[in-house]
Amino acid sequence: MTDETVTDETMSEEPIYQPLAGVRVLDLTGQYAGSQITRILADLGAEVNKVEAARHMDMVSRGLVPTDNRPTNHWWTRTAYWAERNINKRGITVDLTTDEGKEVFYDLLDVSDILAENYTPRVMRHFGFEYETLKARKPGLIHISLSGYGQEGPLANAPANAFGMLAAAGLAYAMGEPGPAPYLPTTSLADMYAGISAATSILVALRRVRLTGEGERIDMAGREGGMAMGSGFVLGSQLPPDQPGERVYSTVILGCAGDEEWLVVCYRDAEEWAQLCGVLGIEDPPDPPADPDDPPEEVVRAAAAADRHAVAAALQAAGVAAAPVQTGRDILLDPHFEERDVYALCRHTDPEIGARPFGRAFPVRVLGARGTELRDPPRDLGRDNREVFREVLGYSDERIDALYEAGVAADGPSTRFGRAWATPLDTEAMIHDGGALPAPDYLDVLSERFGERVGPLRWPEEGS
Amino acid sequence: MDGPVAGEARGQNTRLSDIVAVELGEGLAAAYCGRWLRLHGATVIKVEDATTGGDRLRREDLTPDGWRRTERRSMFAALHAGKESVSLDYSSDEGQSELHDQLFRADVVISSFTRDELLERGLSEVLFDLPGDRVAVSCTPFGLDGPYADYQATDEVLLAYGGSMSTLGQSKGPPRHVRVPMADFVGGVFGFQSALLGLLNPAAGRCFDVSVADCLAANLERVTMFYSHLGLIHLRGHGMHRHFAGHPGGLYPCKDGYVMVAMAGSPIQMMALLVEQPELEEHPLFQDRLERHRRPDEFDELILPWFLEHEAGEIVTKAHELRMPFGYVLRPSELLTDAQLAHRQSLVEVAVPGLAEPVRMPGLPYRYREFDAEGVALDPLETPG
Numbered sequence: 001m002t003d004e005t006v007t008d009e010t011m012s013e014e015p016i017y018q019p020l021a022g023v024r025v026l027d028l029t030g031q032y033a034g035s036q037i038t039r040i041l042a043d044l045g046a047e048v049n050k051v052e053a054a055r056h057m058d059m060v061s062r063g064l065v066p067t068d069n070r071p072t073n074h075w076w077t078r079t080a081y082w083a084e085r086n087i088n089k090r091g092i093t094v095d096l097t098t099d100e101g102k103e104v105f106y107d108l109l110d111v112s113d114i115l116a117e118n119y120t121p122r123v124m125r126h127f128g129f130e131y132e133t134l135k136a137r138k139p140g141l142i143h144i145s146l147s148g149y150g151q152e153g154p155l156a157n158a159p160a161n162a163f164g165m166l167a168a169a170g171l172a173y174a175m176g177e178p179g180p181a182p183y184l185p186t187t188s189l190a191d192m193y194a195g196i197s198a199a200t201s202i203l204v205a206l207r208r209v210r211l212t213g214e215g216e217r218i219d220m221a222g223r224e225g226g227m228a229m230g231s232g233f234v235l236g237s238q239l240p241p242d243q244p245g246e247r248v249y250s251t252v253i254l255g256c257a258g259d260e261e262w263l264v265v266c267y268r269d270a271e272e273w274a275q276l277c278g279v280l281g282i283e284d285p286p287d288p289p290a291d292p293d294d295p296p297e298e299v300v301r302a303a304a305a306a307d308r309h310a311v312a313a314a315l316q317a318a319g320v321a322a323a324p325v326q327t328g329r330d331i332l333l334d335p336h337f338e339e340r341d342v343y344a345l346c347r348h349t350d351p352e353i354g355a356r357p358f359g360r361a362f363p364v365r366v367l368g369a370r371g372t373e374l375r376d377p378p379r380d381l382g383r384d385n386r387e388v389f390r391e392v393l394g395y396s397d398e399r400i401d402a403l404y405e406a407g408v409a410a411d412g413p414s415t416r417f418g419r420a421w422a423t424p425l426d427t428e429a430m431i432h433d434g435g436a437l438p439a440p441d442y443l444d445v446l447s448e449r450f451g452e453r454v455g456p457l458r459w460p461e462e463g464s
Numbered sequence: 465m466d467g468p469v470a471g472e473a474r475g476q477n478t479r480l481s482d483i484v485a486v487e488l489g490e491g492l493a494a495a496y497c498g499r500w501l502r503l504h505g506a507t508v509i510k511v512e513d514a515t516t517g518g519d520r521l522r523r524e525d526l527t528p529d530g531w532r533r534t535e536r537r538s539m540f541a542a543l544h545a546g547k548e549s550v551s552l553d554y555s556s557d558e559g560q561s562e563l564h565d566q567l568f569r570a571d572v573v574i575s576s577f578t579r580d581e582l583l584e585r586g587l588s589e590v591l592f593d594l595p596g597d598r599v600a601v602s603c604t605p606f607g608l609d610g611p612y613a614d615y616q617a618t619d620e621v622l623l624a625y626g627g628s629m630s631t632l633g634q635s636k637g638p639p640r641h642v643r644v645p646m647a648d649f650v651g652g653v654f655g656f657q658s659a660l661l662g663l664l665n666p667a668a669g670r671c672f673d674v675s676v677a678d679c680l681a682a683n684l685e686r687v688t689m690f691y692s693h694l695g696l697i698h699l700r701g702h703g704m705h706r707h708f709a710g711h712p713g714g715l716y717p718c719k720d721g722y723v724m725v726a727m728a729g730s731p732i733q734m735m736a737l738l739v740e741q742p743e744l745e746e747h748p749l750f751q752d753r754l755e756r757h758r759r760p761d762e763f764d765e766l767i768l769p770w771f772l773e774h775e776a777g778e779i780v781t782k783a784h785e786l787r788m789p790f791g792y793v794l795r796p797s798e799l800l801t802d803a804q805l806a807h808r809q810s811l812v813e814v815a816v817p818g819l820a821e822p823v824r825m826p827g828l829p830y831r832y833r834e835f836d837a838e839g840v841a842l843d844p845l846e847t848p849g
Contacts, residue, residue, distance in 0.1 A: 019665035032685060044661070059729065065686075067693050080693035131833075148789070150831070153807030158784045159728075163714075164791025167724035172715060173795045175632065175642050182715055182722055182793050186631040186704040187685045189646075194829065196653055196683065201830040203660035204479050204504060210664070217833035224475075224810055224829030227799065228653075231826050232526055232644030234811075235542050237797035238823040245532035248524050251620050251641050260699060262639055264629065266618040321616035323624035325639050327697045328687040331627045336612040342678045343688070356692050359682030364658050365607065367592055367671035426707055426757065427696060434635035435703030442695040454692070 017362075017369035018045025023206070024392075026105075026112040027051060027089065028096075030058035032162060032188060033222050034118030034146050035085035036195025036361070041114070041202065042088035043361040043372040049108065049388055050086060052381065053095040054410035061085045067353050068456065069424045076413055077380040078350065084358055087346050091379030092388050093410050096127055100408045105129070107393045109138055113209070114202060118146040118222075120157050131217050141215040142205045146198050150221035160222060162188030169226030174233035186435075190226025197225045249321070250292040252276075254303035256311065260437055262325035263308040265315060272320045279314045280306055329439055332357055333449055340365065345450055346374040351457040357450060382411040475810050475827015476840040478505035483571045483663070486511060487547070488587070490519040491576025492619075492645055493603040493676050495543040496652020498574055501659065503812070503828050505840050508547040509566060515553050519544075530643050538816045542825045545814045545842040554585040564590075572599045572659045579608045592671040599662030600671045603655040607675030617676075622647035626680025627687050635701030650683070651676030710753070711760045712767065715793060720775045723783075724791035732756075734786045738779075739770035800824055815844045 023046040027038045035058070042048040052058055057076060064081035072078055094108075095101040105127075109115060115134065117124065124130065124145070131143055145151055148160020149168075166172060169190050172182035198220040205216035227234065249266045256263050267273045270288055277285030280302035289295050303311070308324040315322035324330065331337060342363050347355040362372050389395040389403070403409040430436045439445075443455035483506040487498040490512070502508045512518035521540035524531050550566060553559035567573055567590065575582070575591055582588040591600050602608055605617030612625070620641045623629040628647070633640040651674055658672035681688075686708070690698035698704065705714055709726075712735065716725045727735070732753070736744040749756045749763045756763050771779060776792060783790035799805060808831070811824035 015668075017669055019661045019668035021668075040657075065689060065693060069694050080689045083693075084689055144830075149804050150808050153804045155804040159787050159789035160791070161726045161728040161789040163709075164724045164726045164789045167715070167722075167791040167793040170794050170796040170799050172722075172724070172793050174644070175640075184705065184715060184724075185628075186698070186700045186708075187628070187687060189628075192683055192685055193650065193653070196650075196657075197829050200500070200653060200657045200660060201828075201832070203657060203664060205832070207660065207664050208479060214834065218830055219833055220830040221808065221810070224805075224808075224826065227810070227826040228829045229646055229649045230644070230796070231542065231649065232539065232646075233796040234799055234826055235538055235823055236526055236528060236644060237795070238800070239527075239536075239538055239816075239819075241528065245525075245527075245534035247529075248531035248533060249618060251530070251618070253638050253641065255638065260630075260697060262624075262630075264620050264624045264639075264641065266616075266620055316612075316615045319616055321618045321621045323621040325624045325629045326627050326681075327630045327699070328627060328684065328689070328691040329697050331681045331684070332688055332691060334625075334681070336606065336610045336625075337678065337681050339610045340607055340675060340678055342682050357688070358692075359684070359688065361682070362654075362657070363675075363678045363682035364654055365673040365675075366669035367673070369669045425694070427694065429758075430696070430703060430707040433703030433707065434699065434701065435705070435707055436690065436699055437697040439691060439695050439697050442691055446692060 014368065014370045016373045017366045017371050018373070021045040023047070023114065024112045025049065025114045025116060026108050028115070028117035028119070029146070031060040031118065032085065033191040033194040033198070033225070034116065035061060036192065037144065037146065037198045037202070038089060038116050039085060039087065040196065040199040040361040043374075048089040049112075049384070049392070050089045050091050050379075051094050051096070051108075052091070053101075054093055054381070054407070054412065055095065055414040057381065057413055058082075063423070066424055069427060070459075071424055072352070077378070078353060083346070083348065083353070083356065083378045086378040087358060087374050088376050089379065090376075090384040090388060091381065092385050093382040095408045098406070098408050100403060100406055102128065104393070104403070104408065106137065109134060109141070111392060113140070113206070114142045114144070116144050120147050120159060121145070121151050122157050135215060135217070139215055140209055140213055142202060142209060142218065143215070144198060144202055144218040144220060146194060146220040146222055148222045150224070151219040162191040165194070165223040166190040166226050169223040169230060170233055171226050171230050174230050189229065190223055193229045194220065194222040194225030197228060250288065252289070252292045252295050253325070254295065254300060256303050256306050256308035260327060261308045263303060263311055264323050264325055266321040275318050275320050276315060276322075279311050329442070329445075332446065338449070341371055344374050345452070345454065346377050348377045352459065354456045355450070355452065355454050357446060357454065381413060382409060385409050385411070475812050475829070476503045476505075476842070477828070477832055478840060479832060481505035483507070484569055485509070485572040485574060485659070486566045486570040487574045489576030489581070490521065491603060491605070492543070492648035493651030493655060493674070494574045494576035496649050497601065497603055497655030497659065498547060499543050500652065500656040500828070501572065502546045502842070503840060509570070510544055510547045510549050510845060511563065511566060512549065512551045513554060514551040514559070515555065518551060526644055528643065536816070536818060538823065541816045541844055542814050542823065544845040546840060547845050549845050560586060567594060570598060571663065572601065574655060574659070575600070575602045576604060577602070578604050579613060597666040597670060599659055599666065601655045601658045601662070601674060602672065603651050603674045603676070605675070606677050608673045610675070612677070619645040619647045622676050622680060626677045627684045628680055631687060631698070631700045633700045635699065635703030637701070639700065647676050647680055650679045654679045706757070706760060711757050711763060716768070716771050718771045718774055718776050718779055722793040723771070723776045723779050724793050726789045726791065728789050730786070730788045734788050735767060738783055738786055738788065739767045741770070812842060814842055817844070
């Protein structure tokens with residue numbers, strides 16, 4: 001833990017869960033899926049040294065969602081996306097396109113257990129970092145590559161992003177209505193589970209390295225992470241269409257009182273349907289609908305006046321599977337997730353950001369431990385250069401200065417980015433088009449939930 | 465990594481062939497966890513309750529409109545292929561003796577039992593107090609404690625509590641539910657991750673309580689961030705997509721279906737080149753990002769005619785040549801003939817009772833390239849022994 005941060009976990013008696021303490025990761029990842037791999041490893045206690053370059057920053061992460069939607073000149077370290085992806089990592093800058101930068105890379109490789117990157121295969125070749133070369137230098141290395149489609153085959157070098165992978169994984173059609181049109185969810189499911197799946201592959205490889213001393217090459221295809229999640233879709237596409245048999249349960253979604261207040265109920269039979277009607281105050285319940293997507297009007301009317309949380313709780317108490325359709329706000333305030341400590345505060349050193357809640361990347365309770373720790377806030381560009389170069393690589397101050405002078409290392413973005421700001425989102429248009437609802441009291445609500453001030457300790461001045 | 469592959473390239477391997485895992489209960493998350501252990505070569509023993517007729521998936525199966533009561537067992541076959549089977553009566557002395565024999569044989573014990581179900585089966589004191597370095601992984605819908613620990617769960621209920629359902633559907637419309645299980649897969653992967661961590665470093669912890677709902681809630685790209693960093697409740701549909709990702713982007717129709725249009729940092733001039741109208745670079749909607757954002761339909765009128773004249777294969781190939789990360793929009797059935805997946809041998813075959821031909825399921829999404837030449841037997845799990 002740095003001297004800059006204080007976390008909730010410091011107050012508890014059980015040890016922090018850090019099973020990967022002592023493992024060092026050379027992290028060339030960026031964007032979402034790649035950063036998810038190393039975020040998980042970092043949460044689990046590994047030392048993750050994330051490498052960027054002043055001219056080649058992780059722009060997807062650093063450019064998305066300015067905190068509190070306020071533009072500032074220091075935009076590259078003030079976005080929510082950057083924060084979420086890079087908690088617990090150290091940040092260094094090395095320009096890998098230079099000979100001096102390649103020397104630093106190899107020095108880092110020599111003292112690292114894992115190399116993680118999510119380039120298309122041609123990029124590592126361009127750097128001269130083919131696996132065989134790296135393996136010859138460090139036989140015990142674990143090298144994971146997460147690309148859109150894998151390291152080989154006709155699509156190996158195809159560029160990919162979150163939704164491209166999702167669509168190519170079959171999920172756009174699989175998640176559509178029964179019928180001809182595909183559909184996109186608004187979160188990048190394939191990306192997310194690609195990163196999570198890739199992290200498991202590293203754990204398998206770490207075990208092998210410890211047993212045999214032999215390194216490992218892992219080739220992760222991002223879209224196949226989405227496919228694995230959608231295994232049921234792939235299976236279903238191969239089955240005969242005519243499958244008789246009564247439904248195990250039917251699912252109805254009802255609008256409840258308020259904006260964006262939805263309730264989902266999975267009723268197994270007429271008795272459970274009657275329980276739903278009873279909870280909604282319908283004395284003479286209609287028969288269950290033939291099509292659960294078209295529930296009876298009186299049930300729709302009754303639900304529209306009901307509290308979704310109360311109805312779900314009452315049905316669950318009666319043994320009926322039901323839930324409010326929870327939004328991001330609901331999740332952060334949910335008593336179950338609070339009791340199970342799924343979200344915790346990470347305190348940014350920038351007072352214009354302050355403490356914010358983040359999910360734990362390994363959200364599993366471990367008997368006898370406190371769970372993982374959000375120990376270090378996301379880093380400014382090059383924040384850990386001197387510490388890593390000096391303490392990990394043993395470089396002299398003169399050599400470090402020379403790296404700065406040669407432009408191999410830097411503490412801020414290249415001037416090619418100008419004074420551009422991460423673009424604030426057009427939240428008014430988003431709200432107008434139904435993509436979001438405003439919640440202006442969010443910082444007060446979260447401060448009450450987490451028991452301390454959430455949000456900036458001071459507001460940034462415009463353009464500061 | 466062009467050229468011959470050093471090791472095997474299938475969606476299965478033998479990395480954990482020294483591991484024995486016992487899988488208790490019938491939850492899908494536990495089954496996914498056991499499946500991934502098996503796909504890594506572990507011996508996985510599925511223990512079923514003889515008094516209930518075994519796993520419910522022997523009597524319920526997935527259909528295009530949800531779960532139905534049927535003896536087809538395709539999901540059961542897919543999730544449990546390659547596992548060994550033991551059937552016992554938890555309430556009998558013989559059953560308890562058999563159970564303890566199995567537990568002592570195991571390196572990893574996976575359980576889908578809730579806390580009440582553990583109590584009923586005499587396991588609440590046993591599961592998390594296994595001797596030696598044995599690893600225990602509980603995979604349940606809501607975890608073993610907390611206000612919802614005893615709640616009834618379906619995949620839809622978990623997606624709703626965990627926040628994913630709020631992102632599914634059209635803007636200004638209701639959220640939608642997806643008719644095949646996704647939530648449990650997430651719990652299964654974290655269960656597998658837990659098992660590996662326990663094997664790697666038992667001193668740090670070897671008893672894990674995986675809640676599927678927790679795993680979903682903690683891994684919501686954007687959704688909670690929008691509230692904590694923007695003061696917005698993140699919803700769904702075009703109203704979110706367009707304003708977050710910019711325009712153009714999303715699913716576009718083409719001559720033979722759809723393509724996924726994604727710019728992801730590509731200069732908009734690339735779009736003018738793609739649609740073979742370089743003069744569009746000078747068009748005001750190509751020049752002004754904000755204007756394009758405000759008038760998306762007008763922008764689409766400029767490019768859509770070209771899309772509708774070309775097939776998805778042509779469009780995506782050309783976009784990739786221009787380094788634009790477009791995606792094919794594939795039906796699940798089209799994955800079965802996808803050349804890239806065939807090259808990587810990404811699908812594993814599973815026999816389903818009553819079907820003449822085996823079905824193919826996604827295997828592991830990653831490949832280990834060193835020192836592995838053997839595949840893993842994925843024979844059907846037969847009647848409980």
